[in-house]
Amino acid sequence: MSDNQAGSHQGNAGGNDPEAVRIPRRTPMACQFCRGRKLKCDGRTTCANCERRNIPCIYVPVSDQPK
Template sequence: MSSPQSPSRDSRRGNESDDDYYVPRTPRRTPMACIFCRGRKLKCDGRTTCANCQKRNLACTYVPVSAQP
């Protein structure tokens, strides 16, 4: 009597080419940090009101780096 084969690594061998082209996922960068996050060197999530400003009840404003004095 032969037992049915369970899906093991043998059934996945046809997809070996997927392993050859593995590219590690890099997190996307926020194009610009708000003034508070930039000053404190925190990770800004780039939302209209970022999480750091929302947590502290601050006005979240985005100003390009070249426009700062």
């Protein structure tokens, strides 16, 4: 290994890279459409998936759904 390669690994050890410590956030609840299609829901009032398809974005708590 050359000195240049070893030095590049030390640069990330400082922890200054914001991408390395980014923790993904979970949406507390997915809308009915995203839940049915198993899509990633962003949790907004009208999520991006429903907005793109121009359909109503409805949130129903899991405990209120029929089995």
